[in-house]
Amino acid sequence: MIVRLIVFIAIFAIGWWLYRQVLAFQRTKNPSKSHSPSKTTEKDAQENMVRCEQCKIHVPRSHAIHDQEANAFCSKEHLQAFHKKP
CATH class of the missing domain: 1.20.5 (Single alpha-helices involved in coiled-coils or other helix-helix interfaces)
Structure with missing residues (x-):
């Protein structure tokens, strides 16, 4: 059995x-009968991520706030807090 x-x-x-x-x-x-909703390829749809210098989380590059030294931040508050540190 x-x-x-x-x-x-x-x-x-x-x-x-x-x-x-x-x-x-x-x-x-x-490949034309793909069941993906958009016609962009997966590589085109991906966006680079950057790490916030203050809290170390990753955010999309287009959503990040950058300072003059090109440091990335997730919010204005973290940008200000980073520059207030001694």
Whole structure:
């Protein structure tokens, strides 16, 4: 009985793997039928992150506030607090 279960699981796993391979092949064959909502590539959609000098969290570069030395901050308060430190 255990042998039958193991064989059934093995057949199911092989079938699932073959199914995924067929889907991957079709996706590479027809890239225009991608199910991503936008036409931009994933690389174009990504944005560089910068670390806030005060609290050390990462924020997108377009949302960061920079000082004259090009240090990045997540908010005006952290910019001011960083420059008030002795």
